[in-house]
Amino acid sequence: MNTATSLSTRLLLAGQHASPLAPDQGEGLDVSAGYALQGQGLQQRQARQEQLSGWKVAFAGAAAQHRFGLSEPVYGVLTDTMALSEDQPVDLSQLIRPKLEIEVAFILGQDLLPDFHSDEALLAAIAEVAPAFEIADSRWQNWTFNAGAFLADNAAAALYCLGQRQGFLPERHRQVDYRLYHNGQELGAGISGLDADSPQSILCWLIRRLLADRQPLRAGQVILSGALLPPLDIQPGLYQLSMLGADTILRFEPSPFAG
Numbered sequence: 001m002n003t004a005t006s007l008s009t010r011l012l013l014a015g016q017h018a019s020p021l022a023p024d025q026g027e028g029l030d031v032s033a034g035y036a037l038q039g040q041g042l043q044q045r046q047a048r049q050e051q052l053s054g055w056k057v058a059f060a061g062a063a064a065q066h067r068f069g070l071s072e073p074v075y076g077v078l079t080d081t082m083a084l085s086e087d088q089p090v091d092l093s094q095l096i097r098p099k100l101e102i103e104v105a106f107i108l109g110q111d112l113l114p115d116f117h118s119d120e121a122l123l124a125a126i127a128e129v130a131p132a133f134e135i136a137d138s139r140w141q142n143w144t145f146n147a148g149a150f151l152a153d154n155a156a157a158a159l160y161c162l163g164q165r166q167g168f169l170p171e172r173h174r175q176v177d178y179r180l181y182h183n184g185q186e187l188g189a190g191i192s193g194l195d196a197d198s199p200q201s202i203l204c205w206l207i208r209r210l211l212a213d214r215q216p217l218r219a220g221q222v223i224l225s226g227a228l229l230p231p232l233d234i235q236p237g238l239y240q241l242s243m244l245g246a247d248t249i250l251r252f253e254p255s256p257f258a259g
Contacts (some may be wrong), residue, residue, distance in 0.1 A: 008040040011139045011153050018096050020141040032072070033215060034151025035213075041154055042077050050079040054222030055210065056134060058155040060111025060202050061226075068147040075206055076155025078222060084161040086249055090135065092236065093255035098137040099231035102241050103181055103224045104173075104192070104199040105132035105162050111218065112217040122204045123170045127219075131163035131178070131243035133250050135223055136231060160224060163241065163248030174200060179242040180226055188229045199225040 014021050034107070042052065058112065059065050060073045084090065085115060092098065109127025117125075137158035150156065160240070179189040192199055202225045210217055236254035241245055 007152065010039045010053065011037075012041055012044055014096075014139040015137070015158070018094055020050075020096050020139055023140050023142070023144040023149070026140060026145055026152060028147065029148030029152055031074070031147055031151060034148035037152035038076065040152050041152075042079075045079050045081075050081050051075060052216070053080045053083060053220070054078040054224070055206060055215075056097075056155060056157050056160070056224040057202050057206050057226040059148070062195055068150070069102055070147055072209075073202065073205065073226070074147070074151055074155055074207065076151070076157040078157060078160060078224070082157065082159050084133075084159050084250070086163070087118060088161075089251045089253050090159065091253050091255075092234065095135070095137045095158065095234075096139065097143065097171065098135050098234045099156075100135060100234045100239065101134040101227035102178060102229055102230050102243070103132045103134055103227060104176055105130045105160075106168065106199075106203050106223045106225060108192045108217060108219050108221045108223070110219050112211060114211045114214065117206050117208070119200075120170075122207050123168075123200065125207075126170075126203070128165040129168040129173050129244065130165040131241050131246065131248045132222075132224055133161040133241060133248065135159040135161075135234070135238070136225070160222075161248065161250050162222065163243070164246040166244060168201065173244075174198070176228075179243075180229060181240040183237040184240075187232065190228065192228060197226070199228075202226050203251060 002117045056076045088153040106126045107128040139153045180187045
């Protein structure tokens, strides 16, 4: 087993056992090496019968990109074992130091092959849209990493939950209102923008990036288009996301070892 393969295995095991790796194990990884390790991690997941279910965007905003020396967002992969239903409580003891993000999820309605695609053609390939929770959980201790190490850790992808789906209409869904509550207390609210960081703009960027990287894009795959609010440390209790005319609810159960 070479060093790179060993690191991808250690990252998978760190997630399985909720035991993070020391950040120095990821030192020196650049973006290219990070994506290569991410691909190895996906192959290992598929070898244990996990199915590729979609993709997530990270560092969608310019400030985050600047912090990590990037000129564009980055992506990670989603698999079917990461998907949660709303009636499925999340056991915090199975995670390391999770953070909650609220996002717009897009669901592909058709396969896409590498070619030139206008924004209109890419948006026409989307069948459905849904509110979404993403649970990010870095396998690097204390969320300490460079860009390459973050990508090797699959952009901290851990779990995700889709709310009620509805047919996607580009004009109708150009902007979305959102409001997030924890145990009935409002944590944040707003409306998505219309600039280069908007959900639809990020969606088009990601599809083009994936096609350029020869990644498969298949009908039914989910694309999480980036956090609408800053990531939140997760506390036990009930989180409610009001978006797209529906409420999506996710419950987190405390660790039995919590003080």
